[in-house]
Amino acid sequence: MRPLLAALLVSTALPAAANDGFGGLSSTGLTFSQTDAVAMLQEDLFISVDKVSVDYVFKNTTGADVTGEVIFPLPPVSVWASWESMMNLPEDLTKPDLVDFRALVDGKPVQVTIDRIAVIEPPYDETRPVSEQYDSPGRDVTADLERLGLPITLDAGSLRTALLALPPEKQAEAKAAGLADFYEGDPAQNIPEDATASWSIVTRYHWTQTFPAGAEVKVHHEYVNRPAGGIFYWSEPPEDYQTYLVNQYCIDAGTSKALMKALSRTDETGETAAYGTAFNIDYVLRTANSWAGPIGKFRLTLDKGDSRNVISLCADGVKKTGPTTFVIEKTNYTPDKDLAVLLVMPMTD
Secondary structure, eight states, X not given: OOOOEEEOOXXXXXXXXXXXXXXXXXXXXXXXXXXXXXXXXXXXXXXXXXXXXXXXXXXXOSSSOEEEEEEEEOOOEEHHHHHTTOBOOOSOTTSSOSSOOEEEETTEEOOOEXXXXXXXOOOOOTTSOTTHHHHSOOEEOHHHHHHHTOOOOSOHHHHHHHHHTSOHHHHHHHHHTTSEEEEOOBGGGTBOOEEEEOOEXXXXXXXXXXXXXXXXXXXXXXXXXXXXXXXXXXXXXXXXXXXXXXXXXXXXHHHHHHHHHHHEEEXXXXXXXXXXXXEXXXXXXXXXXXXXXSEEEEEEEEEOSSTXXXXXXXXXXXXXXXXXXXXXXXXXXXXXSXXXXXXXXXXXX
């Protein structure tokens, strides 16, 4: 059996410090399904609020070629959340490629195939690790949708039309399977009938890749970053309800003061408050542990985009390398936790 490669792009709908927020997608890199054949010699990872790019050097350490299907799935995206504009997604939800994914192998573009499946996600659990959403994204209902003649799309408007067009027995079947809910409406109150979908879409990018025996292979991939975020409020010292942010992003006294300095504004009444826009950037590093041995050389570059922005994360060895860039470098690195970055931008006029 040929080894299977998988790249997991992980999602979260993490709330910001205020109620006005939106869900988004977090990220990770390429991985095998646990292999001792191919080692990751180098990983150069770049993350900004709007872009993720990764450059790898892999080496097949065996005497035989290793071939498999490289898979890069996006996280499950709720059809109804996309309709309600609760996700950081492109305007055109009919396009198959939501993140403008691109891949190069040894400097040459790869022809990537895109397909989709539909899943019913498990109930929300705030303690559930982000990575588990890819290990177990939910119950696969792709065949159910095909049997009912329903399109696998994030265009909730056309999907609503398709659901309402189902005959009564098919609507009952969809409801019984947990796929949708239907509402009769009230003509007397000028309330039309309605239908909502309960499933999410997982988009998968994939291509067949061979790692020649004993050879190095350079792989580059990049895509649009679409993290969760929303309106952000801060106070100094932090209030009790902000403790989870302090703990999750290791906001120390210096960073807290930097947030206040960057965000504080005085309105026409003389009141001062610290508001901004926050992005919660998550990147799953531990998928690298499925390759043969540790990462030989690891380099992470974080770009906060503007010198006025404030960034915070729990990590050792962070070095400021420019007005907006920070770098972490490791040798023989085995990630033991994933990356969570808070990026806060001041309000603009």
